[in-house]
Amino acid sequence: MIKIESQEQFEKAIGRARKGDLFVRFVRFRQFVVVNRATCAEYNVNFFVSRGRRFGGCDCKAGRKHLPCKHVAAALAVHLGIASMRRGH
Numbered sequence: 001m002i003k004i005e006s007q008e009q010f011e012k013a014i015g016r017a018r019k020g021d022l023f024v025r026f027v028r029f030r031q032f033v034v035v036n037r038a039t040c041a042e043y044n045v046n047f048f049v050s051r052g053r054r055f056g057g058c059d060c061k062a063g064r065k066h067l068p069c070k071h072v073a074a075a076l077a078v079h080l081g082i083a084s085m086r087r088g089h
């Protein structure tokens, strides 16, 4: 699990996500499947909140080492969009 403290921590990963051909599929609230369209590899990304801290997890190599990977970065951008839409209601 990766502790999400700021979006800056994902800046490099977001850069990699933009370069890669990633597709984020919404599964349910806080759960996503990120597909790398170049390799067809699929990664499960999920987010949860524990004691007021946000965490993200990914089952790719980097994610399993608790590194902010591009899949979490890509899903986070979508998740934050969804989360802010939900706050608006």
Ligand SMILES: [Zn+2]
Pocket (backbone or CB within 6 Å): 043, 058, 059, 060, 061, 062, 063, 069, 070, 071, 072
């Ligand atoms: Zn990943």
